[in-house]
Amino acid sequence: MPEAAPWRCVGHTTRESGASYDQPVGIQITPSILSADFAELGAEIGRIPGADWVHVDVMDNHFVPNLTFGPGMIEALARRTELPVDAHLMITEADRHAAAYVEAGAASVTFHVEAAAAPVRLAREIRKQGARASMALKPATPIEPYEDLLAELDMVLIMTVEPGFGGQQFLDLCLPKIRAARALMKKHGLETWLQVDGGISMETIERCAEAGADVFVAGSAVFSADDPDAMVASLREKAEGASQSVGQSL
Ligand code: DX5
Ligand code: ZN
DSSP, X not given: OOOOOHHHHHHTTHHHHOOOOOSOOOOEEEEBGGGSOGGGHHHHHTTOTTOSOEEEEEEBSSSSSOBOXXXXXXXXXXXXXXXXXXXXXXXXOHHHHHHHHHHXXXXXXXXXXXXXXXXXXXXXXXXXXXXXXXXXXXXXXXXXXXXXXXXXXXXXXXXSSOTTOSSOOOOGGGHHHHHHHHHHHHHTTOOOEEEEESSOSTTTHHHHHHHTOOEEEESHHHHTSSSHHHHHHHHHHHHHHHHHHHGGGO
16 A cells, blocks of 8 residues: 555554544545456455545445445455445445444445435444444435534535446536535535545546545446556546645635
8 A cells, every 4th residue: 555644544444443534634536346357356456555445335236226245245355455445335224234334344334315214323323333424315315405414424425326337427417416515514614525426537527526525436437447546546636636726615
């Protein structure tokens, strides 16, 4: 793993060390292994040492029409990599199942608000277990009804495609929601991370950074590149440039 901001060194050991991510960390790139070679996942993660997190898409064939990984895979991956694991749960009954993903070693657990019966209780339980709590919104789900929940969350994930598959086209219609979410966070004095996921590439990442996103999931853009780690660096550079150019106006 390259030299990095200090928080990165403690990220994956949060549960054991009690370390937090309180200091601002800026732009983060989170490759999704959904577009990696499933038969070679350990080796594939080894190709992105410059990433900040590894994003694992958990799909149950009910909440989304696709089936991928469970807690056993999270556990195996967390053992294998120094990178903290960012588990994105696209599953029904998130309230019942999220705990198993923290226990398996995920440092951040994202549930979909559309699949959570009691999002505040769930976020508190995830945090109490020692992971970062994050809430995801599908493209048609507005952020405004959840304004009062923001303080309970470490991260909000705004989906920029309909969840379920990698390699889909970025939905520009999600950009106003990214802006609105960042504005609500600022209004409440929160430094909540704002993640975007779906269709993020060299062509689309700047729009999201300008709108206020700071954590970027990229699946096909990273794993279809000849050099995935170089793509991580290029995406980071683009996002940092765009976020600096809008500066304090966000
Ligand atoms: C989609 C997943 C994404 C997916 C993104 O439901 O949540 O994480 O891997 O893939 P790309 O970057 O190819 O759109
Ligand atoms: Zn995802």
